[in-house]
Amino acid sequence: MSLVTALVRSAFLVNAVYADSSRAYGLTPQQGKLLCVLMPQPLGMTELGELLGLAKSSLTGLVDRMMQRGLVRREPDPRDGRAVRVGLTDEGAVLAREFYDETCRRVEDLPAGLSGPEREQLAALLARVVLDNKVPEVFLGPENGF
Secondary structure, eight states: OOHHHHHHHHHHHHHHHHHHHHHHTTOOHHHHHHHHHHSSSOEEHHHHHHHHTOOHHHHHHHHHHHHHTTSEEEEEETTEEEEEEEEEOHHHHHHHHHHHHHHHHHHHHTTTTSOHHHHHHHHHHHHHHHHHTTOOOSSOOGGGTO
């Protein structure tokens, strides 16, 4: 299998696990990503749009739907009185943690056929690819406490 094929198929594999995990929690994949992105701190709408790759109207609809479910809230941005930030509610924080932990467990199971050293080597190589391409920190690992 070529490198391109392996990377693309790996992305599809991780996306499928993410979608399955989202469904198990009654979420869409975008809703699950929003919860995970907000775990460390509330973020502004512009930051969220950039991190999630969503247009303003799509992001607004996503946030509105999550607010209706009681999972996120809008709050004033202390640095800019005209702007708002989106943060997790208490209920949203609990769901985010459960969803995050389960998704990490499922993704961690993907390379189950690799030995410990092979898993470490894979992680190191993928980390270099991610860092070299300045991928935003959308989903931090369990090792970061998120």
